[in-house]
Amino acid sequence: MTPPSRRPLLRRSLSASLSLALAAFGVSAAVVLSSAPPARAAGVPAPSPLAVPGRGATVPFKEQEAEYAATNGTLIGPNRLYGTLPSEASGRQAVTLDAVGEYVEFTLTAPANAMSFRYSLPDNAAGSGRDASIDVTVNGASPKAVPVTSKYGWYYGGYPFNNNPGDTNPHHFYDEARTMFGSTLAAGTKVRLQVSSTAASPSFTIDLADFEQVAAPTAKPSGALDVVTDFGADPTGAADSTAKIQAAVDAGKAQGKQVYVPQGTFQVRDHIVVDQVTLRGAGPWYSVLTGRDPSNRSKAVGVYGKYAAQGGSSNVTLKDFAIIGDIREREDNDQVNAIGGALSNSTVDNVWMQHTKCGAWMDGPMDNFTIKNSRILDQTADGVNFHYGVTNSTVTNTFVRNTGDDGLAMWAENIPNVKNKFTFNTVILPILANNIVTYGGKDITISDNVMSDTITNGGGLHIANRYPGVNSGQGTAVSGTTTAARNTLIRTGNNDYNWQFGVGAVWFSGLNEPINATINISDTEILDSSYAAIHLIEGATNGLHFDNIRIDGAGTYALQVQSPGKATFNNVVATHIAQSNPIHNCVGSGFEITRGTGNSGWYADPPACTGNWPAPVWTNGGVPGGGSGPTDPPTDPPTDPTDPPTDPPAETGNLAQGRNVTESGHADVYSASRAVDGDANSYWESANHAFPQTITVDLGAAKAVKRLVLKLPPAAAWSTRTQTLSVSGSTDNNTFNSLKASAGYTFDPSSGNKATVTLPGTSSRYLRLTFTGNTGWPAAQLSELEAYTS
Numbered sequence: 001m002t003p004p005s006r007r008p009l010l011r012r013s014l015s016a017s018l019s020l021a022l023a024a025f026g027v028s029a030a031v032v033l034s035s036a037p038p039a040r041a042a043g044v045p046a047p048s049p050l051a052v053p054g055r056g057a058t059v060p061f062k063e064q065e066a067e068y069a070a071t072n073g074t075l076i077g078p079n080r081l082y083g084t085l086p087s088e089a090s091g092r093q094a095v096t097l098d099a100v101g102e103y104v105e106f107t108l109t110a111p112a113n114a115m116s117f118r119y120s121l122p123d124n125a126a127g128s129g130r131d132a133s134i135d136v137t138v139n140g141a142s143p144k145a146v147p148v149t150s151k152y153g154w155y156y157g158g159y160p161f162n163n164n165p166g167d168t169n170p171h172h173f174y175d176e177a178r179t180m181f182g183s184t185l186a187a188g189t190k191v192r193l194q195v196s197s198t199a200a201s202p203s204f205t206i207d208l209a210d211f212e213q214v215a216a217p218t219a220k221p222s223g224a225l226d227v228v229t230d231f232g233a234d235p236t237g238a239a240d241s242t243a244k245i246q247a248a249v250d251a252g253k254a255q256g257k258q259v260y261v262p263q264g265t266f267q268v269r270d271h272i273v274v275d276q277v278t279l280r281g282a283g284p285w286y287s288v289l290t291g292r293d294p295s296n297r298s299k300a301v302g303v304y305g306k307y308a309a310q311g312g313s314s315n316v317t318l319k320d321f322a323i324i325g326d327i328r329e330r331e332d333n334d335q336v337n338a339i340g341g342a343l344s345n346s347t348v349d350n351v352w353m354q355h356t357k358c359g360a361w362m363d364g365p366m367d368n369f370t371i372k373n374s375r376i377l378d379q380t381a382d383g384v385n386f387h388y389g390v391t392n393s394t395v396t397n398t399f400v401r402n403t404g405d406d407g408l409a410m411w412a413e414n415i416p417n418v419k420n421k422f423t424f425n426t427v428i429l430p431i432l433a434n435n436i437v438t439y440g441g442k443d444i445t446i447s448d449n450v451m452s453d454t455i456t457n458g459g460g461l462h463i464a465n466r467y468p469g470v471n472s473g474q475g476t477a478v479s480g481t482t483t484a485a486r487n488t489l490i491r492t493g494n495n496d497y498n499w500q501f502g503v504g505a506v507w508f509s510g511l512n513e514p515i516n517a518t519i520n521i522s523d524t525e526i527l528d529s530s531y532a533a534i535h536l537i538e539g540a541t542n543g544l545h546f547d548n549i550r551i552d553g554a555g556t557y558a559l560q561v562q563s564p565g566k567a568t569f570n571n572v573v574a575t576h577i578a579q580s581n582p583i584h585n586c587v588g589s590g591f592e593i594t595r596g597t598g599n600s601g602w603y604a605d606p607p608a609c610t611g612n613w614p615a616p617v618w619t620n621g622g623v624p625g626g627g628s629g630p631t632d633p634p635t636d637p638p639t640d641p642t643d644p645p646t647d648p649p650a651e652t653g654n655l656a657q658g659r660n661v662t663e664s665g666h667a668d669v670y671s672a673s674r675a676v677d678g679d680a681n682s683y684w685e686s687a688n689h690a691f692p693q694t695i696t697v698d699l700g701a702a703k704a705v706k707r708l709v710l711k712l713p714p715a716a717a718w719s720t721r722t723q724t725l726s727v728s729g730s731t732d733n734n735t736f737n738s739l740k741a742s743a744g745y746t747f748d749p750s751s752g753n754k755a756t757v758t759l760p761g762t763s764s765r766y767l768r769l770t771f772t773g774n775t776g777w778p779a780a781q782l783s784e785l786e787a788y789t790s
Contacts, residue, residue: 043065043066043067043068043075043077043078043091043093044067044077044078044093046078046091046092046093046491047452047490047491047527047528048063048065048091049090049426049428049450049451049452049453049488049490050063050426050450052450052488054448054486055424055448055449055450055486055487055488056424056425056426056448056449056450056488057397057398057399057424057425057426057450058397058424059210059399059426060212060213060214061112061116061210061211061212062108062109062110062112062210062211062212063208063209063210063211064106064109064208064209064210064211065090065091065093065207065208066093066094066095066104066206066207066208066209067091067093067094067095069095069104069105069106069107070104070105070106070107070190071095071097071102071103071104071105072101072102072103073095073096073097073098073102073103073104073206074095074096074097074098075093075094075095076089076093076094076095076096076205077089077091077092077093077094078091078092078093079092079093080092080491080494080530082171082455082456082494083169083170083171085120085173085205087455088120088171088172088173088174088402088429088431088455089118089174089205089207090118090207090208090428090429090452090453091453091491092453092491094120094205094206094207095205095206096203096204096205096206097193097194097195097203097204097205097206098195098198098202098203098204099195099198100195100196100197100198101194101195102194102195103192103193103194103195104192104193104206104209105190105191105192105193106190106191106192106209106211107188107189107190107191108185108186108187108188108189108190108191108211109187109211110187110211110213111184111185111186111187111213112181112184112185112189112211112212112213113180113181113182113183113184113185113212113213113214114178114179114180114181114211114212114213114214114285115136115178115179115181115191115209115210115211115212116176116177116178116179116209116210116212117176117177117178117193117206117207117208117209117210118174118175118176118206118207118208118209118401118402119134119148119174119175119176119177119193119204119205119206119207120150120153120173120174120175120204120205120207121148121149121150121153121201121203121204121205122150122201122202122203123150123153123154123165123170124150125165126165127154127156127162127163127164127165128151128163128328129149129150129151129152129153129154129328130149130150130151130200130201131147131148131149131151131200132147132148132149132197132200132201132204133145133146133147133148133196133200134146134148134193134194134195134196134204135192135193135194135195135196136179136191136192136193136194137191137192137194138181138185138189138190138191138192139189139190140190140192143194143196144179145196146177146179147177148175148177148201148204149175150175150201151328152175152327152328152355152378153172153173153174153175154170154172154173155170155171155172155330155380155404156168156169156170156171157169158653158654158657158678159432159657159678159679160330160331160332160678160679161329161330162329163328163329168653169653171431171432171455171456172380172402172404172431173205174205174207174378174402174429175378175402176354176377176378176401176402178285180214180285184213191209191211193206193209214283214285215283217262217263217282217283217286218280218281218282218283218320219282220260220262221258221260221280223257223258224257224258224259224260224280225248225251225252225255225257225258225259225260226248226260226262227241227244227245227248227259227260227261227262227266228262228264230248231244231245231247231248231251232244233245233248233261233266234264234266234267235262235263235264235265235266236264236265237264237265237266237267237290237291238267239267240267240268240269240291241266241267241268242267242268242269242270242272242291245261245266245268245272245289246272246273249272249273249274249277249279252277252278252279253275253276253277258277258278258279258280259277259278259279259280260280260281260282261279261280261281261282261287261289261321262281262282262286262287263282263286263287264286264287264288265288265290266287266288266289266290266291267290267291268289268290268291268301268302269291269292269293269294269299269300269301270293270299270300270301270302271299271302271303271304271335271340271341272289272302272303272304273304273305273306273313273341274303274304274305274313274316274318274343275305275306275313275314275315275316276313276314276315276316277315277316277317278316278317278318278319279303279316279317279318279319279321280317280318280319280320280321281319281320281321281322282320282321283320283321283350284320284321284322284350284351284352284375285322285352287320287321287322288321288322288323288324289301289303289321289322289323289324290323290324290325290326291325291326292325292326292327292336297331297334298331298333298334298335298336299336300325300326300327300334300336300356301323301325301326301338301356302323302325302335302336302337302338302339302340302356303318303323303338303339304335304339304340304341305340305341305342305343305346305366306341306342307341307342307363308341308342308363308364308365308366308388312341312342312343312344312365312366313341313342313343313344313346314343314344314345314346315345315346316343316346316347317346317347317349318339318346318347318348318349318351319347319348319349319350319351320349320350320351321351321352322351322352322353322354323338323339323351323352323353323354323356324352324353324354324355325338325354325355325356325357326355327355327356327357327380328380329380330357330380330381330404331357332381334357335361336356336357337356337357337358337359337360337361338351338353338356338358338359338360338376339351339353339359339360339361339362339371340358340360340361340362340363341362341363342362342363342364342365342366343362343366343369344366344367344368344369345367345368345369346368346369346370347369347370347371347372348360348370348371348372348374349370349372349373349374350372350373350374351371351374351375352374352375352377353374353375353376353377353379354375354376354377354378354379355378355379356379356380357379357380357381358379358380358381358382358383358384358385358405359374359376359379359382359383359384359400359403360376360383360384360385361381361382361384361385361387362384362385362386362387362390362393363387363388364386364387364388364389364390364391364415364417365388365389365390365391365415366389366390366391366393367390367391367392367393368391368392368393369390369393369394370393370394370395370396371384371394371395371396371398372394372395372396372397372398373397373398374398374399375398375399375400376398376399376400376401376403377400377401377402378401378402379402379403379404379405380404380405381403381404381405382403382404382405382406382407382408382409383400383403383406383407383408383409383427383430384398384400384407384408384409385406385409385410385411386409386410386411386417386420387410387411387413388411388412388413388414388415389412389414389415389416389417390410390417390420391416391417391418391419391420392418392419392420393420393421394420394421394422394423395408395421395422395423395425396421396422396423396424396425397424397425398425398426399425399426400425400426400427400428401427401428401429402428402429402431403429403430403431404430404431404432405430405431405432405433406430406432406433406434406435406436406437406458407427407428407430407434407435407436407451408422408425408427408435408436408437409433409434409436409437409438409439410422410437410438410439410440410441410444411439411440411467411469411470412438412439412440412441412469412470412476412477413439413440413467413468413469413470413476414469414474414476415469415474415476416440416441416442416474416475416476417438417440417441417442417444417476418441418442418443419442419443419444419445420438420441420444420445421444421445421446421447422436422445422446422447422449423445423446423447423448423449424448424449425449425450426449426450427449427450427451427452428451428452428453429452429453429455430454430455430458431455431456432455432456432457432458433457433458434454434458434459434460434461434462435451435452435454435458435459435460435461435489435492436449436451436460436461436462437458437461437462437463437464438462438463438464438478438482439464439465439466439467439470440464440465440467440469440470440471440476440477440478441476441478441479441482442475442478442479442480443479443480443481443482444478444480444482444483445482445483445484445485446461446482446483446484446487447483447484447485447486447487448485448486448487449487449488450487450488450489450490451487451488451489451490451492452489452490452491452492453490453491453492454491454492454493454494454505454530455494456494457494457503458494458503459492459493459494459503459504459505459506459507459535460489460492460493460505460506460526460529461484461487461489461492461505461506461507462506462507462508462509463478463482463484463508463515463519463541464478464507464508464509464510464511464515464538465477465478465509465510465511465512465513465514465515465539466509466511466512466538467512470512471512471513472513472516477512477513477515477517478515478517478519479516479517480517480518481517481518481519481520482517482518482519482520483520483522484506484519484520484521484522484524485520485521485522485523485524486522486523486524487524487525488524488525488527489505489506489524489525489526489527489529490527490528491527491528491529491530492505492526492529492530493505493507493529493530493531493532493533493535493555494530494531495530495531495616501531501560501613502530502531502532502535502555502556502560502613502616503531503532503535504529504531504532504533504534504535504560505526505529505530505531505532505533505534505535505554506521506524506526506533506534506535507534507535507536507537508535508536508537508541508544508565509536509537509538509539509541509563510538510539510540510541510563510565511538511539512539513539514539514540514541514542514564515539515540515541515542515543515565516542516543517542517543518543518545519541519543519544519545520545520547521544521545521546521547521549522545522546522547522548522549523547523548523549524548524549524550525549525550525552526549526550526551526552526554527552527553528552528553528618529551529553529554529555530555530616530618531554531555531556531557531560531616532554532555532556532557532558532559532560532584533551533554533557533558533559533574533577534546534551534558534559534560535559535560535561535562536560536561536562536563536565536591537560537562537563538562538563539563540563540564540565540590541563541565541567542565542566543566544565544566544567544568545567545568545570546567546568546569546570546572547570547571547572548570548571548572549569549571549572549573550573551572551573551574551575551577551601551602552574552575552576553575553576553577553618554574554576554577554578554582555578555616555617555618556578556579556584556613556614556616556617557577557578557579557581557582557583557584557608558574558577558582558583558601558602559582559583559584559585559602559607560583560584561583561584561585561586561587561591561607562586562587563587563590563591564587564590564591565590565591565592566591566592566594567591567592567593567594568593568594568595568596569593569594569595569596569599569602569603570596570597570598570599571596571597571598571599572598572599572602573598573599573600573601573602574600574601574602575601577601577602578614578616578617578618579608579614581604581607581608582601582602582603582604583602583603583604583607583608584607584608584609584610585607585608585609586609586611588609653788654678654709654786654787654788655699655703655705655787655788655789656676656697656699656767656785656786656787657676657677657678657786658676658677658678659676659697659698659699659700660697660698660700661673661675661676661695661696661697661698661785662695662696662698663684663686663693663694663695663696664686664687664692664693664694664695665686665687665690665693666684666685666686666687667685667686667687667688667779668685670683670684670685671684672684672695674783675695675697675782675783675784675785676697676784676785678784679783679784680711680713680714680783680784681713681714681783682713682783683712683713683781683782683783684780684781684782684783685777685779685780685781686771686779686780686781687779688777688778688779689778689779690779691771691772691773691778691780692770692771692772693770693771693779693780694768694769694770694771695768695769695771695780695782695785696733696766696767696768696769697766697767697785697787698733698765698766699764699765699766699767699787700765701765702731702763702764702765703763703764703765703787703789704761704762704763704789705729705759705761705764705767705787705788705789706758706759706760706761706788706789706790707756707757707758707759707787707788707789707790708727708756708757708759708767708769708785708786708787708788709754709755709756709757709784709786709788710723710745710747710754710755710756710757710769710782710784710785710786711747711752711753711754711782711783711784711786712747712749712753712754712781712782712783713753713783714749714752714753718747718749718753718776719749719776720746720747720748720749720750720776721746721747721774721775721776721777722744722745722746722747722773722774722775722776723744723745723747723755723771723773723774723775723780723781724742724743724744724745724771724772724773724774725742725743725745725769725770725771725772725780726738726740726741726742726743726769726770726772727739727740727757727759727767727768727769727770728767728768728770729762729764729766729767729768730764730765730766730768731763731764731765731766732765732766733765733766736766736768737762739759739760739762739764739767740757740758740759742770742772744773745757747776754784761789767785767787769782769785
């Protein structure tokens with residue numbers, strides 16, 4: 001299928017997060033601490049996202065963390081330092097095995113015939129990953145070698161990232177593997193992951209294991225079409241079965257029959273397009289669709305509805321199979337998601353989605369779509385995104401872990417999203433952005449979920465008028481009543497190393513325009529937040545109502561107020577807040593607080609407004625733990641486990657990327673934000689025939705910038721041109737001093753279409769470029785404005 005014209009996923013506008021050493025979190029009334037058996041790895045007890053009664057997904061497995069298991073390996077963490085192995089582990093702890101004979105041993109707490117385990121191997125020097133195996137033994141019996149790999153992890157550089165180990169910002173370290181034991185093991189059985197060789201990998205880091213009693217394969221329904229016996233699909237995976245499965249699906253629609261995928265692994269190299277049909281398997285452990293076109297990497301396994309421009313699809317059921325792809329990079333223009341297109345009046349039930357770009361990226365308009373009882377693992381981008389006018393649709397009872405972007409998202413770009421729901425889901429470890437978010441949307445419900453372990457560039461729960469196409473003029477802004485009830489957030493939020501302050505566990509943004517709606521946050525626990533528990537920024541948020549909220553542990557503040565708004569608070573109780581003054585508010589009366597009854601621990605008058613952001617402190621039942629001030633992510637990839645660094649790494653990244661930017665004007669849609677979005681193919685163009693023109697970037701704090709890299713799109717369609725410009729700097733955005741006199745800079749596509757401007761390193765928060773000429777077009781043009789301190 002040819003994808004419709006659409007904007008790609010955009011770079012998250014927050015910069016990378018950073019948190020330092022994590023101390024233990026105390027016992028919560030509603031959250032059960034993971035138990036640590038005696039003579040184990042002695043991990044720090046931490047609240048488990050799978051132990052919250054009545055909330056989150058009901059999962060079919062019993063999870064055990066490696067840090068509480070028997071082991072002769074090395075405990076790493078707890079640590080929230082972005083770019084280190086523990087920071088991406090569940091509970092921010094794991095165990096590293098780096099010698100033959102080292103192991104992690106789990107004792108089953110319930111019968112199981114299958115396990116999946118989360119692990120990390122170091123990358124190789126080429127950035128293409130390494131393959132190895134680790135032994136699984138049962139009660140010391142003969143081992144079974146299970147393949148493991150790092151080819152689906154290890155990304156570098158700025159958004160949308162690359163596979164070059166020489167670049168900065170290594171992340172996305174972990175992957176998951178699964179295996180069946182061949183028989184049911186009784187409770188009390190000891191299952192060991194053990195290193196038999198370090199020839200293929202110098203180390204194996206084990207995060208956790210999930211043990212499951214998998215039911216027998218589901219038989220073919222009476223009268224169903226069989227993709228193997230009726231259409232010749234190859235269950236061994238040796239031959240390409242795309243056309244044969246598509247033929248079965250088309251016949252199922254024509255004949256009104258279900259289509260059955262029996263046990264096997266089926267090579268699928270393009271979309272299976274479904275409409276008015278049921279496609280079901282023998283179970284996600286038995287029926288697997290996998291594959292990718294060997295020559296055209298933009299084609300890969302996926303089950304798609306027709307795109308909305310082609311009429312969309314409806315009355316589809318996808319059930320009881322797995323889609324396990326082979327996506328090893330992030331390319332936002334490629335439609336290589338497990339599920340996509342437009343699917344109205346349709347259901348996805350018990351589908352395992354792994355190693356695709358997104359689990360489900362749904363481009364509407366479409367209505368009444370449900371994902372339930374499913375698993376979404378190890379994605380390079382979002383777990384789910386309801387995009388372009390998705391209405392009355394739901395994700396429920398679904399387990400999401402290790403996405404490369406938002407875990408569960410709704411993005412009402414240009415077309416309203418209305419009455420969608422995310423309920424009873426467990427969303428863990430989004431490597432970028434938020435656990436759960438709605439960008440715009442009317443009458444949205446986000447309730448009964450568990451969110452934990454945000455890594456960078458987002459918080460746990462985010463409600464925002466952000467991203468292109470979200471505005472009240474098109475009816476896509478946050479409107480009506482947004483309900484977020486009975487959610488639990490654990491270790492969510494993070495630090496932004498360019499902003500130099502933390503992002504809250506629950507946060508609101510009116511970046512595109514103020515939020516003027518009713519937002520009800522109720523009956524919610526916000527536990528062990530990395531920085532603030534509640535956060536407002538980037539434009540006003542009005543209509544907030546907080547009722548029955550328990551904040552227990554916040555690394556900085558209970559409330560971090562950086563934009564105006566209005567909020568009521570009833571029965572909001574905060575304990576173990578790191579700062580003695582629990583509110584940071586420099587907008588004063590611009591943020592109106594109405595206090596009801598039952599509040600304690602979060603209010604102060606006057607609030608703090610220091611101009612300096614404190615180092616975070618995590619708590620263990622109120623006892624202060626470690627913590628350090630904001631810093632930048634490490635620049636060298638940790639190819640082998642090491643102790644967390646004790647000194648913050650030097651500031652080396654692009655300081656301008658994702659920052660607030662202003663302009664003297666722009667042509668058409670080519671606004672200044674395109675010059676700091678990390679995408680060299682998008683660009684800012686000033687108003688035409690109107691020199692001089694300016695673009696000004698706010699670095700968030702004064703920086704000693706010594707070098708600018710200015711770029712134009714690399715496409716050969718751009719001719720060589722010289723732009724005349726000067727650079728000035730300011731600490732207050734009022735008085736600007738010259739940093740570089742006016743000069744001509746040549747942009748040549750044959751040499752990258754970029755120019756470098758050296759600066760004296762004068763400390764400036766605001767950098768302004770003033771353009772007075774362009775030999776290639778009568779306007780200023782920039783695809784990227786990059787600022788560096790070296």
